Amino acid sequence: MPTARPETRYAKSEGVNIAYQVFGSGELDVVLVPGFATHLELPWEYGPSTRLLEGLASFARVINFDRRGSELSDPVADAPTLEQRMDDVRCVLDAAGSERAALVGLSEGVPMSILFAATYPQRARALVCSGGMARSTYAKDYPWGTDAQALVESGQELILPHWGDGSLVEVSAPSQASNPEARAFYGRLERSTASPGMLSALSQMFLDLDVREVVPSVHTPTLILHRTRDRLVNVRHGRWLAEHMPNARMVEFEGDDHTFWYQGAEAWLGEVQEFLTGARAVSDADRVLATVLFTDIVGSTRRAAELGDQKWRELLERHQRTAREALERFNGREVKSTGDGFLATFDGPARAIRCASAILQSSDASGIAVRAGLHTGECEVMGEDIGGIAVHIAARVSAHAEPRELLVSRTVKDLVAGSGIQFTDRGTHALKGLPDSWQLYAVDA
Numbered sequence: 545m546p547t548a549r550p551e552t553r554y555a556k557s558e559g560v561n562i563a564y565q566v567f568g569s570g571e572l573d574v575v576l577v578p579g580f581a582t583h584l585e586l587p588w589e590y591g592p593s594t595r596l597l598e599g600l601a602s603f604a605r606v607i608n609f610d611r612r613g614s615e616l617s618d619p620v621a622d623a624p625t626l627e628q629r630m631d632d633v634r635c636v637l638d639a640a641g642s643e644r645a646a647l648v649g650l651s652e653g654v655p656m657s658i659l660f661a662a663t664y665p666q667r668a669r670a671l672v673c674s675g676g677m678a679r680s681t682y683a684k685d686y687p688w689g690t691d692a693q694a695l696v697e698s699g700q701e702l703i704l705p706h707w708g709d710g711s712l713v714e715v716s717a718p719s720q721a722s723n724p725e726a727r728a729f730y731g732r733l734e735r736s737t738a739s740p741g742m743l744s745a746l747s748q749m750f751l752d753l754d755v756r757e758v759v760p761s762v763h764t765p766t767l768i769l770h771r772t773r774d775r776l777v778n779v780r781h782g783r784w785l786a787e788h789m790p791n792a793r794m795v796e797f798e799g800d801d802h803t804f805w806y807q808g809a810e811a812w813l814g815e816v817q818e819f820l821t822g823a824r825a826v827s828d829a830d831r832v833l834a835t836v837l838f839t840d841i842v843g844s845t846r847r848a849a850e851l852g853d854q855k856w857r858e859l860l861e862r863h864q865r866t867a868r869e870a871l872e873r874f875n876g877r878e879v880k881s882t883g884d885g886f887l888a889t890f891d892g893p894a895r896a897i898r899c900a901s902a903i904l905q906s907s908d909a910s911g912i913a914v915r916a917g918l919h920t921g922e923c924e925v926m927g928e929d930i931g932g933i934a935v936h937i938a939a940r941v942s943a944h945a946e947p948r949e950l951l952v953s954r955t956v957k958d959l960v961a962g963s964g965i966q967f968t969d970r971g972t973h974a975l976k977g978l979p980d981s982w983q984l985y986a987v988d989a
Contacts, residue, residue, distance in 0.1 A: 549585075549588040550565040550566060550567040551565065552564070552565055552584055552585070552616060553565070553566075553639065554639075555609075555632075555635045555636045555638070555639035555640075556635065557612070557628075557631050557632045557634075557635040557636075558628070558631060560612050560617070560618045560620060560632075561617060561618045562609055562610065562611075562612055562617045562618075562632050562635060562636055563584055563609060563610045563615065563616035563617045564584070564607060564608065564609035564610070564636045564639065564640065565584050565607070565608045565609075566605065566606070566607050566608075566640050567597070567601050567605075567606050567608075568600065568601030568602070568603075568604050568605045568606045569601075569605060570601075570602075570603050570604040570605050571605075572603070572604045572605065572646065572820055572821065573604065573605050573607060573637075573640075573642040573644065573645035573646065574600060574604040574605070574606050574607065574645060574646045574648055574820070575606075575607040575608075575609075575633065575636070575637065575642070575645045575646070575647055575648070576600075576606065576607070576608045576609075576648050576650065576653075577633065577647055577648065577649040577650060577653035577654075577656060577657045577660075578608075578609070578610065578611055578614075578650055578653050579650045579651030579652035579653045579654075580651070580652050580737065580738075580743075580746060580750075582610070582611075582614075582615070582650065582733075582737065583610065583615045583616075583733055583736050583737060584608060584609070584610050584615060584616055585616070585736075586729070586732055586733055586736060589729075590729045591928065592726075592805040592806055592809065593729075593805050595805075595809065595927065595928065596804065596805055596809055596812075596813065599809070599810075599813040599817075600648075600813070600816070603817050603820075603821055604646075604820065605642075607636060607637065607640045607642060607645065609632070609633075609636045611624065611629060611632065612624045612628065612629070612632055613738070613742055613745075613746075614737055614738050614742065614746075615736055615737055615738075619742070622745060623742070623745035623746045623748065623749040624749075625749070626655065626656050626659055626753075626755075629656045630656060630659060630660050630663065630664075633647075633656075633660055634664070634667070637667065643667070644666070644667050644668070644669045645667065645668070645669065646668070646669050646670040646671070646672065646820050647660060647661060647668050647670070647671050647672065648672040648674065648816065649671070649672065649673050649674065649676055650674050650675065650676075651674070651675045651676060651776075651777065651802065652676070652680075652750060652753075653676070654673045654674070654675075654676020654677060654678075654785075655676065655677065655678065655680075655753045655755045657671060657673065657676075658671070658673070658678065658755050658758055658759060658762055658785075659755055659758055661762045661764045661766075662758045662761040662762045665763065665764060668764050669764070670764060670765050670766070670767075670819070670820055671762065671764045671765070671766040671767070672766070672767045672769065672816055672819065672820075673766065673767070673768050673769065673782070673785060674769045674770075674804065674812075675769070675770055675771070675774060675776070675777050675782070675802050675803075675804075676768075676777070676781065676782070676785070677689075677753075677777055677781035677782075677785075678754070678755050678756045678759050678781070678784060678785055678788075679753060679754040679755070679756055679781075680695075680750050680751060680752075680753040680754070681695065681751055686756070686784070688778045688780040688781065688784075689778075689781075692751050695747075695751060696747075696751070699744075699747050703743075704740055704743065704744070707734050707735075707740055707743060708731055708734045708735040709727075709731050709734075710726075710727035710728060710729070710730040710731035710734065711727075711730075712730050712733075712734055713726055713727050713730040715775045715776045715802065716730070716775075716776055716801070716802045716803050717730075717801045717802065717803045717805070717806050718775055718800055718801060719799065719800070719801050719806050719807050719883075720801075720806055720883065721883070722844070722848070722860065722883035722884055723881055723882075723883045724857065724860060724861045724864060725864075725881060726806075727857075756788070759785065759788045759789050760788060760789070760790060762789050762790070762791070762792075763790055763791055764791065765791050765792075765819075766785075766789050766791055766792035766793075767792070767793060767794075767795065767815065767816070767819040768782050768785050768786045768789075768792055768793070768794040768795070769782070769794075769795055769797070769804075769812060769815060769816075770782030770783075770794065770795075770796055770797070771796070771797050771798070771799050771800060771801060771802065771807075772796050772797065772798060772799070773798075773799065773800035774800060774801070774802050775800050775801075775802060776802035777802060779796065782794060782796075795815050797811060797812065831922050831923065831924055831925070831932075832922070832923055832925055833920065833921070833922055833923075834889040834890065834891065834920070834921075834922075834923045834930070834934070835889065835890040835891075835892065835893040835895075835896040835918055835919070835920040835956065836887070836888075836889055836918065836919055836920070836921070836923065836930070836934055836935055836937075836938035837876065837886070837887070837888045837889070837890065837896055837899070837900055837916060837917070837918055837938065838885065838886070838887055838916065838917050838938050838939050838941075838942035839867070839885045839886050839900065839903055839914055839915070839916040839942070840882065840884055840885030840914065840915060840942065841860075841863070841884040841885060841907075841912050841913065841914055842913040842914065842915055842947040843913065843947075844883075844884040847859075847912065859910060859911070859912065860884065862910055863906075863907055863910060863912060863914075864881065864886075866903070866906040866907070866910075867886055867903045867906075867907075870899050870902040870903050870906070871886070871888055871899060873899070873902070874890070874895045874896070874898055874899035874902070875890065875891065875892075875895055876888045876889065876890050876895070876896065876899050877889050877890070879928070879929060879930055880929070885914075886903075887930075887935075889923065889930060893918065893920050893952075893956045893959045893960050894960045894963045894965065896918050896956075897918065897950070897952065897956070897960065897965055897987055900916040900918060900950050900987075901950060901987060901989075903916065904916060904948055904949075904950060908948055913947035913948050914947075914948065915942060915945035915946060915947055915948065915949055915950075915951075916942055916945060916949075916950045916951070917938050917939070917940075917941030917942025917943070917944070917945055917950075917951050917952070918938060918941065918950070918951070918952040918953065918956050919934055919937040919938040919941055919952070919953040919955060919956060920934070920953070920955045920956050920959055921933065921934025921937060921955065922934055923935060933978075936977065936978065937953060937975065937978060937982075938953075940975035940976055940977070940978060940982075941953055941975070941982070941984060943976075944970075944973055944975075944984060945986075949986055950986065950987040951970060951984050951985065951986055951987075952967070952984070952985050952986075952987060953982060953983070953984065953985075954982070954983040954984075954985065956985075957985045965987060965988075966987075966988040967985035967986065967987060967988060968985065968986045968988060969983075969985055970984040970985055970986050971983070971984065972984075
């Protein structure tokens with residue numbers, strides 16, 4: 545069952561109100577230690593982040609808080625020191641009635657989590673370092689850190705002028721950079737996290753972070769999680785932690801996102817759950833017969849370059865609006881947006897064909913070329929997501945479609961016999977990664 549949005553409470557730390565929430569009912573306490581852009585309330589309004597929080601709550605009692613000076617906690621004149629942030633964690637744990645918790649440090653929250661685990665081992669039963677680092681900037685003996693001056697200049701030129709418009713998604717979650725919904729969420733997150741002035745203060749403190757001398761003193765069992773091509777924090781930061789922490793092991797994930805809301809969220813949750821509890825949950829998968837639709841814009845990268853960022857974003861938003869209107873009209877269920885396309889399911893193949901045709905027609909009128917593919921088969925339904933061989937087949941069918949073409953498998957064609965829908969035989973094809981040859985048909989306009 546989905547987790548209800550928890551009540552926001554306040555703990556007093558040195559006279560400063562620290563906002564926190566408690567949700568889930570597991571025997572294990574987990575405290576999320578935030579980085580720069582986090583917020584107690586906003587993640588409950590956005591599917592990917594909500595699913596991550598609900599996943600944690602399925603096996604733990606989760607304590608989440610806003611750092612002082614940010615989000616719902618009291619504003620402060622100066623960026624909090626690591627010592628002050630440790631005091632805040634202790635006060636939040638006390639207020640939540642937690643004597644001992646597993647710390648899950650996120651990004652820039654990792655150095656403080658390391659310091660806390662070394663200073664208060666009696667209160668840290670385990671440590672998870674996700675996308676984090678021991679030192680923020682370059683040093684001769686730490687060459688993969690970014691030069692401090694380069695960080696200052698990039699912040700002044702690329703981050704501060706655009707703070708609040710969602711541009712952070714381009715480095716934090718590049719897989720979603722062309723997804724207007726994700727960009728809009730990041731915009732709300734940025735605006736709610738900190739003012740430009742506080743962001744500058746937090747950034748300046750970030751430049752001074754270096755807890756390398758403390759790392760060997762952390763004897764708490766530790767899990768290091770990092771993406772191999774993380775755009776924001778080089779994976780060698782995580783590898784250094786794993787090499788120098790006495791009781792740590794590392795798991796690397798494919799992809800270049802920094803956040804774990806999108807790529808591989810289930811794998812991230814599985815590793816955390818298995819590390820903290822000794823076992824990971826088996827997905828409770830329901831199997832249903834569904835018609836699976838994939839769409840994507842042909843030549844989207846070239847088109848974006850021709851139009852420029854602003855015009856391309858506006859065009860993409862119009863396309864996504866009309867596509868969602870078609871899905872609603874034909875009772876389709878949007879599973880996810882892939883940035884320039886959609887994955888959706890239908891309980892009838894004829895409705896799926898008519899919906900896909902409507903999407904292609906509206907897109908053509910907007911001056912973009914969309915292709916689509918359909919297949920009907922048994923799918924695994926796991927929460928809001930779907931999986932199974934039918935999904936892979938639909939994706940491969942779509943990949944064979946020409947611009948402005950709707951291709952379907954023979955299964956779909958046979959199931960709509962008598963509907964009046966006309967098809968043109970496109971011959972047999974080998975679908976990548978799938979056995980046998982597949983007969984494909986184009987839906988006539």
